[in-house]
Amino acid sequence: MSVADGLLPERGLLPAGVATPDGMRTRLDQAGYLSDDGLATAAFLALRLHRPLFLEGEAGVGKTELAKTLAGILAAPLIRLQCYEGIDASQALYDWDFPRQLLHLRAAEAAGIRDVDRLESELYSRRFLLARPLLQALETTPSVLLVDEVDRADDEFEAFLLEVLSDFTISVPELGTLHAEVPPVVVVTSNRTREVHDALKRRCLYHWLDHPGFAREVEIVRRRVPAASRRLAEQVAGVVQALRGEDLLKPPGIAETLDWTQALVALGAETLNADLVTTTLGSVLKYREDTDRARRLDFAAVVAAVAGGG
Amino acid sequence: MPASPDSPPDPTGTVVGFARTLQAAGVAADPDRVPAMITALAALNPRRRADVYWAGRLTLCANADDLGRYDRAFTAYFAGEIPPDPRRQTASPVRRLSATMQRVPAAEPETGAADQRTLPAAASGTELLRAKDMAALSPAERAAVHRLLAAFALPGERRPSRRYAPAHRGAIDAGRTMRELLRRGGEPARLRRHTHRDRPRRVVLLVDVSGSMSAYADALLRFAHAATRRRGVHTEVFTIGTRLTRVTRELSHRDVELAMVAVGAAVPDWSGGTRLGELVKAFLDRWGQRGLARGAVVVVLSDGWDCGDPAVLGAQMTRLHRLAHRVVWANPRKSRPGYAPTAAGMAAALPHVDDFVEGHSLAALERLAGVVAGVSVASAERSAAPDRSITEDTRA
Numbered sequence: 001m002s003v004a005d006g007l008l009p010e011r012g013l014l015p016a017g018v019a020t021p022d023g024m025r026t027r028l029d030q031a032g033y034l035s036d037d038g039l040a041t042a043a044f045l046a047l048r049l050h051r052p053l054f055l056e057g058e059a060g061v062g063k064t065e066l067a068k069t070l071a072g073i074l075a076a077p078l079i080r081l082q083c084y085e086g087i088d089a090s091q092a093l094y095d096w097d098f099p100r101q102l103l104h105l106r107a108a109e110a111a112g113i114r115d116v117d118r119l120e121s122e123l124y125s126r127r128f129l130l131a132r133p134l135l136q137a138l139e140t141t142p143s144v145l146l147v148d149e150v151d152r153a154d155d156e157f158e159a160f161l162l163e164v165l166s167d168f169t170i171s172v173p174e175l176g177t178l179h180a181e182v183p184p185v186v187v188v189t190s191n192r193t194r195e196v197h198d199a200l201k202r203r204c205l206y207h208w209l210d211h212p213g214f215a216r217e218v219e220i221v222r223r224r225v226p227a228a229s230r231r232l233a234e235q236v237a238g239v240v241q242a243l244r245g246e247d248l249l250k251p252p253g254i255a256e257t258l259d260w261t262q263a264l265v266a267l268g269a270e271t272l273n274a275d276l277v278t279t280t281l282g283s284v285l286k287y288r289e290d291t292d293r294a295r296r297l298d299f300a301a302v303v304a305a306v307a308g309g310g
Numbered sequence: 311m312p313a314s315p316d317s318p319p320d321p322t323g324t325v326v327g328f329a330r331t332l333q334a335a336g337v338a339a340d341p342d343r344v345p346a347m348i349t350a351l352a353a354l355n356p357r358r359r360a361d362v363y364w365a366g367r368l369t370l371c372a373n374a375d376d377l378g379r380y381d382r383a384f385t386a387y388f389a390g391e392i393p394p395d396p397r398r399q400t401a402s403p404v405r406r407l408s409a410t411m412q413r414v415p416a417a418e419p420e421t422g423a424a425d426q427r428t429l430p431a432a433a434s435g436t437e438l439l440r441a442k443d444m445a446a447l448s449p450a451e452r453a454a455v456h457r458l459l460a461a462f463a464l465p466g467e468r469r470p471s472r473r474y475a476p477a478h479r480g481a482i483d484a485g486r487t488m489r490e491l492l493r494r495g496g497e498p499a500r501l502r503r504h505t506h507r508d509r510p511r512r513v514v515l516l517v518d519v520s521g522s523m524s525a526y527a528d529a530l531l532r533f534a535h536a537a538t539r540r541r542g543v544h545t546e547v548f549t550i551g552t553r554l555t556r557v558t559r560e561l562s563h564r565d566v567e568l569a570m571v572a573v574g575a576a577v578p579d580w581s582g583g584t585r586l587g588e589l590v591k592a593f594l595d596r597w598g599q600r601g602l603a604r605g606a607v608v609v610v611l612s613d614g615w616d617c618g619d620p621a622v623l624g625a626q627m628t629r630l631h632r633l634a635h636r637v638v639w640a641n642p643r644k645s646r647p648g649y650a651p652t653a654a655g656m657a658a659a660l661p662h663v664d665d666f667v668e669g670h671s672l673a674a675l676e677r678l679a680g681v682v683a684g685v686s687v688a689s690a691e692r693s694a695a696p697d698r699s700i701t702e703d704t705r706a
Contacts, residue, residue: 012353020354020355021354021361021364037360037364038364038367038368041354041361041364041365041368042364042368044353044354045350045353045354045365045368048353049349049350049353051346056373056374084472085471085472086471086472086473087472088473090485095485096485098484098485098488098489098492099488101488101492102488102491102492105492123492151601152601155544191600191601192373192374192600193600193601193602193604194600194601194602195373198338198372201372201373202340202342202343202372205346205350205368205369206367206368206369206371206372206373207368208371208373208374208377249595249599249629250599
């Protein structure tokens, strides 16, 4: 450990009482987020080393949820930047508040102020700068910044992110460089619709999130939908796992599992049967081709297998 | 220098060695990432195998494709054996590529073998070359064609983007108008306007590198290289054979010969059979549906010979057609006299293709570029330089 000791801030942003990835896992668990070894280590290192966490995985495996949970654990506000194609600096970083600048100018004129230099420096001061999510996150301590679905933004936008994520600074030409006293915890998510530039990934910890296994999925359902019986949770998880094994256009994520369980609970279902599966399949599968394919499955057998296997 | 996770207290040597092993195994793991792994290790327990595993995986990997290679390299390295370095084998892909090229005249002796030696070295040489089937070129002609291919561009049809650019007419640009006002000390000034900027659509090329296409694969990949080299245009290239391989990264080498060597190394299935349907499905599952094909112009460069079930190809082409802005199929065999799309795969795919064009010569590729840029097939053919007339028009 001798080499790197000097490089590390003492504890980073770790919450009190967390000193190992296992501790992080317990803490996430208490906050209602079930993680595994990899994800707990990733979250631990992100906090300890002040490194952005780049989460990739299928839609609905809990990428965004992790950021929310981290914000809860750290008692920090969650600042979210939803990316979309064409997003630019004035929507992500900062913008000048032109109407107010103009008002200020008019007021100065009315008061007969003639000192042009002073007026100009006043006009381009921090109070006329509107903070958009990235600047907001740098100025809020502590905070959790969620850059959601970065793959939807275009390449140009990644360049803005680079500066923010590597030095936690933002340069405003008229004002100078603004930096964060304590860098925010950054979670970047991607659904992998396109390959994000390497330069951006290099500054982050990379973690690929998979669909959870049967046992963990049952636990998640039990946690998030307490009204569901243990048996129902197991049957739902069993069917979803079977569906993921099929060759579907969009395999269901955890979000769909939870939606479905909620739908079943709303219908007053205590246990699952093949008819119920067929009628409520719309909560899990969102493509007609997938529904057609799934109907060919023998749901009675799947449900029975879960009930038999425990 | 492989070492078990619990031997030396200073992990630098071990980490550097491990990063090299990973690079050899095909994981990005560039040297910039090494310090990240060292700091990560320092924050964890370097004597625990799991901690070493995660410290490396979180810092040295850059995408999901890396994970399998990472696992193998990790096991091998920390078990004391170094996996074979694929870079040492770069010679063989080159050989495979050149073998493909040399085999060409022998494999296609019936087409144009006679006039090969009597090509007039005149100004009209280029014109003849442009129209000539690329499967029937002499080595000298092929070199000339490769030079001409380098000048190609393949921008997609234009579409409005979400970004704005200053313009004379359009919506009022509040920001610029206000700045103008400020500059004049608050005096009313000219209104500034802006409109949505245009940008070319993404172009996705699916290049068939199976055995039946071996005469064209090299030239088509050079064409793809030229297309990806243009700035401001987003082009993605995949090869299809027995497997789907994304070669966009390999083609990003500036030098075309280096790019071709890199592609040769990356593509495992030169000259095998094609399972078009399954591979179009693989493309859609892994890339297309998530967004790569959405709103894009997708070009399939293939002769439509499919070893798989044509029904699969038909279903996948329907899916592709629904996602993409336009689907173009370029078939080098379409120019042959008497060609009809009777190959089962081609027949199944045609109803879901917007434009069905040729792809056998430079002139045909120029027309293809025109079609991709949004020119209608008819006018693309009219504007193309003199070429033998297309009589057997089988377009649906």
